[in-house]
Amino acid sequence: MDPLNPLAPPSEGPEAIHKVPATPPVIAPGHTFGTVTDKISSIVLTRKTPLGWWLGFGLASMFTFLLMMSLTYLVVKGIGIWGNNIPVGWAFDITNFVWWIGIGHAGTLISAILLLLKQTWRTSINRFAEAMTLFAVACAGIFPLFHTGRPWLAYWLIPYPNTMNVWPQFRSPLIWDVFAVSTYATVSALFWFVGLIPDLATLRDRSQSRAGRVIYGMLAMGWRGSSHHWHRYETAYLLLAGLATPLVVSVHTVVSFDFAISILPGWHTTIFPPYFVAGAIYSGFAMVLTLAIPIRAVYGLEDFITMRHIQNMAKVMLVTGLIVAYGYGVEAFMAWYSADKFESFVPLNRFTGPYWPFYWGLLACNIVLVQSLWIRRVRTNVVVLFIIALIVNVGMWLERFIIIVTSLHRDFAPSSWGMFNATFWDWSTYFGTIGLFLALLFLFLRFLPMISIAEMRAILPEARLDDDIRVI
Amino acid sequence: MVINETADVAIPELAGVQRRAFAVGAVAALVSAIGLFVNVDQFLQSYLMAFMWCLGVTLGCLALGMVHQLSGGAWGVVLRRPIGAAARVLPVMTALFLPIVVGARHLYIWTHADVVAADEALQHKQLYLNTPFWIVRAILYFAVWNALSYVLNRWSAEQDRTADPRIARKMQLVSAGGLVAYGVTITFASFDWLMSLEPRWYSTIYGVLVMGGQGLSALAFLIVTIVWLSRRAPLDRIIVASHFHDVGNLMLAFVMLWAYFSFSQYLIIWAGNLPAEIAWYQHRLQTGWRAVGVALVLFHFAVPFVLLLSRVIKRTPDLLVKVALGVLFVRLIDLFWLIAPEFHMQGLAISWLDVALPIALAAVWLGCFVRQLRGRAILPVHDPQFDEALGRIIERGAPPRTRTSEP
Numbered sequence: 001m002d003p004l005n006p007l008a009p010p011s012e013g014p015e016a017i018h019k020v021p022a023t024p025p026v027i028a029p030g031h032t033f034g035t036v037t038d039k040i041s042s043i044v045l046t047r048k049t050p051l052g053w054w055l056g057f058g059l060a061s062m063f064t065f066l067l068m069m070s071l072t073y074l075v076v077k078g079i080g081i082w083g084n085n086i087p088v089g090w091a092f093d094i095t096n097f098v099w100w101i102g103i104g105h106a107g108t109l110i111s112a113i114l115l116l117l118k119q120t121w122r123t124s125i126n127r128f129a130e131a132m133t134l135f136a137v138a139c140a141g142i143f144p145l146f147h148t149g150r151p152w153l154a155y156w157l158i159p160y161p162n163t164m165n166v167w168p169q170f171r172s173p174l175i176w177d178v179f180a181v182s183t184y185a186t187v188s189a190l191f192w193f194v195g196l197i198p199d200l201a202t203l204r205d206r207s208q209s210r211a212g213r214v215i216y217g218m219l220a221m222g223w224r225g226s227s228h229h230w231h232r233y234e235t236a237y238l239l240l241a242g243l244a245t246p247l248v249v250s251v252h253t254v255v256s257f258d259f260a261i262s263i264l265p266g267w268h269t270t271i272f273p274p275y276f277v278a279g280a281i282y283s284g285f286a287m288v289l290t291l292a293i294p295i296r297a298v299y300g301l302e303d304f305i306t307m308r309h310i311q312n313m314a315k316v317m318l319v320t321g322l323i324v325a326y327g328y329g330v331e332a333f334m335a336w337y338s339a340d341k342f343e344s345f346v347p348l349n350r351f352t353g354p355y356w357p358f359y360w361g362l363l364a365c366n367i368v369l370v371q372s373l374w375i376r377r378v379r380t381n382v383v384v385l386f387i388i389a390l391i392v393n394v395g396m397w398l399e400r401f402i403i404i405v406t407s408l409h410r411d412f413a414p415s416s417w418g419m420f421n422a423t424f425w426d427w428s429t430y431f432g433t434i435g436l437f438l439a440l441l442f443l444f445l446r447f448l449p450m451i452s453i454a455e456m457r458a459i460l461p462e463a464r465l466d467d468d469i470r471v472i
Numbered sequence: 473m474v475i476n477e478t479a480d481v482a483i484p485e486l487a488g489v490q491r492r493a494f495a496v497g498a499v500a501a502l503v504s505a506i507g508l509f510v511n512v513d514q515f516l517q518s519y520l521m522a523f524m525w526c527l528g529v530t531l532g533c534l535a536l537g538m539v540h541q542l543s544g545g546a547w548g549v550v551l552r553r554p555i556g557a558a559a560r561v562l563p564v565m566t567a568l569f570l571p572i573v574v575g576a577r578h579l580y581i582w583t584h585a586d587v588v589a590a591d592e593a594l595q596h597k598q599l600y601l602n603t604p605f606w607i608v609r610a611i612l613y614f615a616v617w618n619a620l621s622y623v624l625n626r627w628s629a630e631q632d633r634t635a636d637p638r639i640a641r642k643m644q645l646v647s648a649g650g651l652v653a654y655g656v657t658i659t660f661a662s663f664d665w666l667m668s669l670e671p672r673w674y675s676t677i678y679g680v681l682v683m684g685g686q687g688l689s690a691l692a693f694l695i696v697t698i699v700w701l702s703r704r705a706p707l708d709r710i711i712v713a714s715h716f717h718d719v720g721n722l723m724l725a726f727v728m729l730w731a732y733f734s735f736s737q738y739l740i741i742w743a744g745n746l747p748a749e750i751a752w753y754q755h756r757l758q759t760g761w762r763a764v765g766v767a768l769v770l771f772h773f774a775v776p777f778v779l780l781l782s783r784v785i786k787r788t789p790d791l792l793v794k795v796a797l798g799v800l801f802v803r804l805i806d807l808f809w810l811i812a813p814e815f816h817m818q819g820l821a822i823s824w825l826d827v828a829l830p831i832a833l834a835a836v837w838l839g840c841f842v843r844q845l846r847g848r849a850i851l852p853v854h855d856p857q858f859d860e861a862l863g864r865i866i867e868r869g870a871p872p873r874t875r876t877s878e879p
Contacts, residue, residue, distance in 0.1 A: 270675045274677070
């Protein structure tokens with residue numbers, strides 16, 4: 001690799017002779033400030049909305065209406081329309097909550113941790129990964145909120161001095177969740193918006209329509225690109241990255257406490273916090289790949305989201321998938337080692353109990369299949385990767401379902417065992433949130449730059465200062 | 473060029489350090505040997521702690537080396553030779569494990585047939601916790617670790633000699649599989665050697681906790697090493713503030729990881745308050761051992777955490793090395809906390825062997841480490857990332873750093 005410009009494509013030196021596979025660049029060669037700006041902003045500023053966008057947005061909106069209908073019916077009728085009941089008091093609602101929250105984590109990891117680790121390859125995927133985080137958190141929040149049954153009283157969860165003299169139970173992890181998730185949503189939104197400001201100004205300057213100039217102009221908050229602006233912007237962005245970093249770990253740790261703090265076999269185990277975090281990042285990267293692969297193909301962004309990004313994300317998926325597999329393994333071993341009959345029953349029930357197809361399916365999706373990512377040819381084949389990523393999304397949903405439902409449905413006394421059966425409204429609410437997520441994503445793709453123009457310009461060779469400055 | 477010479481030639485002081493380390497090790501070992509006749513049980517308890525301390529640095533270095541093969545980064549190029557030298561102490565560590573095998577009856581209560589016969593849970597666990605299988609597993613762990621260390625170090629030497637770029641790729645492949653193997657083996661090794669001291673107790677995060685501790689021990693040790701090296705030619709012109717900054721950040725990350733794992737384990741067990749699990753904390757937190765627990769919270773987490781947030785400390789080798797030495801010491805205290813209370817449930821008890829044996833083993837270990845370090849060039853000049861990481865610094869010839877100056 002050229003020492004003076006590590007971002008340049010590797011030269012055809014001795015490496016090529018020895019057939020060492022070359023690393024693809026983070027941005028295809030030949031781009032300048034102008035071409036990058038034109039390419040990304042034209043997707044937003046074009047007057048004609050592509051037909052495919054209307055079709056996709058229309059379909060996603062239909063599911064969003066399904067969500068609204070389901071939630072309206074739920075408020076009218078009560079949460080009895082869902083299949084959960086004693087002993088399975090948590091089922092689809094919390095499964096979906098954890099699934100969505102987990103998906104959000106890739107965005108925060110990419111935007112905050114990879115920024116602090118100076119990983120330049122994050123640049124072209126961070127914007128839409130952050131957007132994905134926000135939309136995923138929005139979908140996640142719906143489930144616990146409506147599971148309270150009276151969402152209009154949800155503010156009781158916030159500790160404030162009130163005439164009823166009612167305080168939340170601070171020892172309950174459910175209340176920690178309220179703080180963790182709301183902090184997460186706030187910081188993610190701020191981070192995303194602050195990152196958008198220079199690009200919003202670019203759109204304001206380039207917009208052909210009056211409405212565009214006014215709206216983007218207001219959102220750009222008077223950005224003129226002076227060095228003062230840039231200096232403060234960079235400082236604010238780094239500080240926000242520092243604030244967001246603990247959130248990558250804390251949110252899913254608190255989510256894992258929702259289960260681990262109890263004494264239910266299958267829930268109460270000490271590996272849960274790191275194992276949940278790894279699972280969250282695993283599912284998050286699977287979702288980023290699920291979205292990035294079609295988006296780059298449809299919008300012709302292969303120059304910006306290169307095979308380098310795709311391969312790196314595949315590697316992150318492999319690593320986190322292995323950590324998740326480690327979690328399953330240790331849990332199963334310890335269930336036996338504990339010599340506790342209720343603990344030992346958990347894996348037995350998962351492997352052979354009534355939900356066995358789900359458990360075997362989850363092992364196939366999350367552990368077996370992902371091992372194919374060891375092979376370079378799989379990591380470089382976008383079609384295969386897209387399919388794997390989709391399957392991992394399914395697998396991670398199954399994982400949460402298994403953890404929640406199989407632990408609850410057969411706990412201690414066989415007399416209180418029971419089964420969970422999903423109703424139409426369980427499914428409609430779940431698919432409804434997928435519709436909401438995609439609808440928001442379509443709006444984002446149409447109205448905001450999906451790749452950070454400012455940051456992409458900064459990684460071009462044109463933008464590199466005298467390298468000596470960076471050594472020290 | 474001076475960096476192509478072996479460290480022995482380039483840094484003549486190393487021979488003296490090795491000599492002194494072995495001398496201290498020999499004296500401390502002789503003194504400790506008295507303990508063998510006075511109190512065998514205590515000797516083995518302290519020995520296990522000292523052994524796990526040194527093993528933590530060795531395996532932590534092996535694992536960090538493999539991580540660097542996959543992740544890249546300038547920090548690893550500078551650290552690669554100390555990492556390799558530490559991993560090459562593994563055969564010695566393997567031999568030093570023998571006293572634990574011989575003395576297993578004094579350490580592990582599940583080796584006593586009468587105790588097992590009286591306890592239903594231990595009978596259930598006998599399938600796993602029995603001496604022959606325990607020994608077979610230990611052989612397997614050491615075989616895996618030694619094989620990884622041997623292969624990676626041999627290729628690294630070959631890379632030095634031939635500059636063949638294909639070797640880097642081979643090392644990456646072995647490192648990827650090696651990290652998986654390390655994760656699995658150290659998990660079960662930690663169950664076998666530490667968790668089974670209290671055979672009724674179990675915690676699924678235990679392996680991860682021990683892994684995090686080993687990574688932290690290794691980083692602290694590596695920081696001490698490169699600070700020492702950076703004060704002498706030829707590395708005084710090569711290791712710059714940003715290298716210290718990077719490894720300082722890594723150490724901070726591991727301090728936080730360790731705290732995160734420990735706190736998670738504590739919170740979950742405390743909240744559950746189940747008889748099988750809480751016992752482990754009861755005889756640690758409701759006796760004189762509580763002081764050690766509080767000390768760990770303060771000095772294994774709070775103090776290094778706050779200090780390592782400072783950019784100045786991370787970039788000033790003289791300050792960073794103090795934090796690293798402190799971390800190395802609290803790593804020993806953490807192992808003390810994991811091991812000693814099992815044998816002194818009534819309250820805090822420190823033996824002179826808890827001091828003598830760590831000194832003996834650490835000095836012997838250090839002597840072996842320096843001996844290994846002397847055998848090779850101090851920088852991996854044919855590492856594929858060498859030019860990117862250090863090329864410009866060497867070309868320009870950074871000024872030799874004076875003690876506290878900030879470039």
